[in-house]
Amino acid sequence: MNEWIYVALFIVVGLVIPIGAIAAGFILGPKKPNPVKESTYECGIEPVGEAWIQFKAQYYIFALVFLVFDVEAVFLFPWAVKLGQLGLYAVIEGIVFVSILVVGLVYTWRKGMLEWA
């Protein structure tokens, strides 16, 4: 049988169990909502303004650097699997490939984008 059927079963059961637990809490718990209880918690102080605001652009910079390395992993995993058979030539190719990526990291670093400002 296809192995992914087991993964599908895990996803189904993995969703049903927490849904069941939360549903049990919803059924058994009291339900007495009021506006104060439903208001946003901010240590007892009235919230000022929205929470959904424009956030720090620095997070995007890190996400961009991450994306470069994450895509690289897609290429490096097959390389790592077959490394035993491919020998020294593949190792040198891998070094060249990673070096190109490291140039990207060094560029980001020198631009000061890794500083939390």
Add this chain to the structure above:
Amino acid sequence: MSFWNDPLKVAADWLEGIFTGWGMDAVLAHVLVAFLGVLLLIIILMVVDIFLVWIERKVVARFQDRLGPNRVGPFGLIQPFADIIKLIIKEDTTPGNADKVVYNLAPILSMMSVLILWAVVPLAPVMLGTDLNVGVLFLVAAGAIGTLAIIMGGWGSNNKFAMIGGFRQVAVMVSFEIPMLTMLMIPVIFSGSMNMNAIIAAQNPIPFWVLSPLGALIFLIAAIAELGRAPFDLAEGESELVSGFNIEYSGMKFGMFYAGELLHAFTFGGFWAILFFGGYRFFGLEQVSPFLAILILVIKAMLGYWVIMWVKYTMMRIRIDQMLAFNWKFLTPLAFALLLVTALMNALLSPAPTWLYALGMFLANVVTGWIALEIARSATKQERDRIEGPTKTAEAHH
């Protein structure tokens, strides 16, 4: 073949016999039996999870020179059940301003992301779990869903504390995913496969922590960051963000986040054991019975979990700029250097006998780690000199 040697197969054959005896289609019976097996495993995991709450509280108490729960039942063992009853009968509130769908989906996904990780865990030589040929990538993919759940909780709550917690979790995720992915490649290089079972099988004479002690260490650090545990628990950060991303959650929804976090830590203890410490292997003892193999895996996973707890309760939380600098300027370059050194040594040493291969790999790891620490030390000294002015020779000797 008896129940003692292969309990899963015996039970599955017996159940399938019953179901087909009822006139059920053979394929359907097989899927139904698989479903029951998955259900059983996940229910056992939830029960283990309940005891993890007790273990965590006992261990943290011991680290902080306290006794921990000791009133309800013997050694406080009934305490987590009392907690669950309390969480279930607590009012299930949803903030009025929240994005209802995202807010309610987050705890479910958080728990699910941890439970599906067990699909690729080989429990014993005859209980291989799902024998995926991309098991290592599955581990990363499922972990990403857990991060997504935290972001969803942080965003959906429409609360400033939760929002900041969610942001920070993104920063942690995008950063520490890189060293973790890189370190996952090291067992892949040694075993020549991304299959968890093949990785365990390849650790037959020598477990991978001997071949790559630095790799095991970096994997642990990255795993702690992915778990969002101290010293990288910026998504919660009680002292700044009250409770962080889960601040608006109550009752069982909070319980799912909490239980999910503990089970996630235990699961990563298990993956650490599988990838670097030989999984269910222990000097051939795993061949005696699958029950013994499961016990060995659980003990190894518990030891890994204990190390994660040890780190959590001894280290202080670091600031986000320190954390990102540590990752991008130290851990990521080190991880890539180690990957390339491992690949190079693997190619050079592969004709050598096993003991020489292991010794060469071990020394290569030690040397790489030592050079990295020396570079970090000199860079730190330069930085300190730049800020404080050159230190006096008398002080430098301390």
